[in-house]
Amino acid sequence: MTILSQLNGPAVYAVCGGIVAFVAVVCVVFMVRAWRAGVALGMDKAKMRRVITSSVTFTVLPSVGILLGVIALSGSLGTPWPWLRLSVVGALHYETQVAQAAAEQVGMSSLSAAEMTPRAFTTIALLMSVCIMWGMLLSTLFSKRYLKKLGGGGGTKGGGAAGFGDRAMTAMFIGLICAYLGSYIGAFVSGGQFPFNGDWSPLAVAGVSALTMAGCVYLSEKKGMAWVESFSIAGSMLVGMAAAVLLRLWV
Amino acid sequence: MNEQDKQAAFDRYNERTHTIGRVVSVTTLILLIGAPFALGAILGAMPDVGAVAKGFVSVGLVWMVSGVAEYLIYTPMLGAGGGYLAFITGNLINMKIPCAISARDMVGAKTGTAENEVISTLSIAASSLVTILVLALGVLLLVPLQPILQSEVLQPAFANVVPALFGAMAYKYFRGSMKIAAIPLVVMSLLFILIPSLTGSTSFMIIPSGAMAIAITWLLYRYERKSSDK
Known part of the structure; x- marks a missing residue:
């Protein structure tokens, strides 16, 4: 039995599907309660219906983009786990980065089914769960007090520190990307027996993916095709991954 | 009433x-x-809990800071119900936040009001249910495709998921921020070229790389503030 057959087994689907179903029920409960509260407040039902309809239509396209992310991760982590992660709590860019970091910790050179073992998988799955729990944890501990305080104090955000905080977050991601791109450059330049003789496929894939992203940005910003943005990350990733297959076939 | x-x-x-x-x-x-x-x-x-702890130190801390910042920024926008739901269902920046903001703008609700609380909860609940439904249907359709997805020909694609992600993100984040990205990228490339064994610890290298990027951002920020004060 291959590792992917194990990761796609019915019991794994049952565990992941059960959690997705639980979260779906939570969403229904919140929705019904909010609707009733709106009616009690005398809000226009047509207005609330319009909010639901617009949110549904707004979400369909990005959801297809997220599904592409499930496909992208299913080759290394099986289908049920990425399905759970991207239905609940996760985001595509987060899941891939953390999965890669966890793969390194268990001694894998890359996140792939070829090197995956059941222990590596459960370790990766645990790290993915632990690293993204902060929003839920902070909501549980502080939301009531935090919102009450904002309600009383007006909730305006400061200028200087908040401005830098926002930039620092972006800088942190830039640093993260630089570390990985640097590793691809290093692997190509000094990974082989001779200089510039190492594995160049990650670098080529990253290049194709970046070019596709540039195309998506051009279409959404310059050509008014804003819907392209919903697919930009997942779409660029899939084009980059397709390039990896073509490069392997041709080179 | x-x-x-x-x-x-x-x-x-x-x-x-x-x-x-x-x-x-x-x-x-x-x-x-x-x-x-x-x-x-x-x-x-x-x-392997030890490996999880090491992984958390290397990459989890970055996400912890980002998680705290997201919580502080988005909770006031989303209110109580919307906030709890959004943090449970995820995909905040790429979906839930724009969805809730567009719903709020559509009805003209103001942050902190009862109307905003109801609207953002309805919007995020509807959005989350659609994502869950689309993904469940997609996964059902994926089951018959498993033999194709596991074929030998497609394996290079799945082995390159991470480079594909970082390529796309590099364009997105570097665009307009090359002043911040240039030095960490050059330094990291040189380090990986000169010490090839570092490749196995890339996630640890995020810490010095991130620190460099933040330090450059701080210097640029201070310079901009000084210039605007003059």
Whole structure:
């Protein structure tokens, strides 16, 4: 039995599907309660219906983009786990980065089914769960007090520190990307027996993916095709991954 | 119902939202942390907690800071119900936040009002249910495609998921921020070229790389503030 057959087994689907179903029920409960509260407040039902309809239509396209992310991760982590992660709590860019970091910790050179073992998988799955729990944890501990305080104090955000905080977050991601791109450059330049003789496929894939992203940005910003943005990350990733297959076939 | 009764009813709703929100957040947390152990029991291999701790130090801290910042920024926008739901269902920046903001703009609700609380909860709940439904249908359709997805020809694609992601993100983040990205990228490339064994610890290299990027951002920020003060 291959590792992917194990990761796609019915019991794994049952565990992941059960959690997705639980979260779906939570969403229904919140929705019904909010609707009733709106009616009690005398809000226009047509207005609330319009909010639901617009949110549904707004979400369909990005959801297809997220599904592409499930496909992208299913080759290394099986289908049920990425399905759970991207239905609940996760985001595509987060899941891939953390999965890669966890793969390194268990001694894998890359996140792939070829090197995956059941222990590596459960370790990766645990790290993915632990690293993204902060929003839920902070909501549980502080939301009531935090919102009450904002309600009383007006909730305006400061200028200087908040401005830098926002930039620092972006800088942190830039640093993260630089570390990985640097590793691809290093692997190509000094990974082989001779200089510039190492594995160049990650670098080529990253290049194709970046070019596709540039195309998506051009279409959404310059050509008014804003819907392209919903697919930009997942779409660029899939084009980059397709390039990896073509490069392997041709080179 | 007069205004006072409405306010009292809304306060009760809000109070109960916090109670339900806390219970479901804790339950979801337990389920998500417990799932790898449940899967470990099924697969006959429990997670390596030591490796998880090391991974957390290398990459988890970055996400912790980002998680705290997201919480502080988005909770006031989303209100109680919307906030709990959004942090449980994820995909905040790419979906839930724009969805809730567009719903709020559509009806003209103001942050911190009862109307905003109701609208953002309805919007995020609807959005989350659509994502869950689309993904469930997609996964059902994926089952017959498994033999194709596992074929030898497609394996290079799945082995390059991470470079594909970082390529796309590099364009997105470097665009307009090359002043910040240039030095960390050059330094990291040189380090990986000169010490090839570092490739196995790329996630640890995020820390010096991130520190460099933040330091450059701080210098640029200070320079901009000084220039604007003059």
